[in-house]
Amino acid sequence: MAIALNKLDKILKGREGSSFELIEVLQDIQRDYRYLPEEVLRIVSEKLSVPLIEVFKVANFYKAFTLKPRGKHLITVCMGTACHVRGAPKFLDEVLGQLKVKPGETTEDGEFTVETVNCLGACALGPLVVLDGKYCDHMTTAKLRVLIQEVRGNAKKK
Numbered sequence: 001m002a003i004a005l006n007k008l009d010k011i012l013k014g015r016e017g018s019s020f021e022l023i024e025v026l027q028d029i030q031r032d033y034r035y036l037p038e039e040v041l042r043i044v045s046e047k048l049s050v051p052l053i054e055v056f057k058v059a060n061f062y063k064a065f066t067l068k069p070r071g072k073h074l075i076t077v078c079m080g081t082a083c084h085v086r087g088a089p090k091f092l093d094e095v096l097g098q099l100k101v102k103p104g105e106t107t108e109d110g111e112f113t114v115e116t117v118n119c120l121g122a123c124a125l126g127p128l129v130v131l132d133g134k135y136c137d138h139m140t141t142a143k144l145r146v147l148i149q150e151v152r153g154n155a156k157k158k
């Protein structure tokens, strides 16, 4: 599948040769493409004058970046100790069962990606699930089921 490069042109506008802006550029690409396509990283390397190996090192170092395509919606289940003892494994089973994926995978329709993290730094609010950047605290399986249904319902309306 061809990658739309017009978004990249906008991101790189005025930044050519600015190697110090690599992380910001990668953040913008991650936001607009929902992952870091290899083809795009090659162009970034050339335009920012950063060796491709360095671009990949940065892309692999930060957990916020992914080299694999993500779904339109990202569900992150915290599996840290505090959330774990409050039932996080149940939520993970629920979401994986509903969406028929494994952790780190994207649903066939490209709507959802499910990931796990070890702690989101808000243990008192656990168990925590993050849906598209929104923290959903004191999660229950019933709440999680409703959240996923709402997102699915909204996607169908569009």
Ligand code: FES
Residues within 6 Å of the ligand: 078, 079, 080, 081, 082, 083, 084, 118, 119, 120, 121, 122, 123, 124, 126, 128
């Ligand atoms: S263990 Fe879940 S936020 Fe810290």
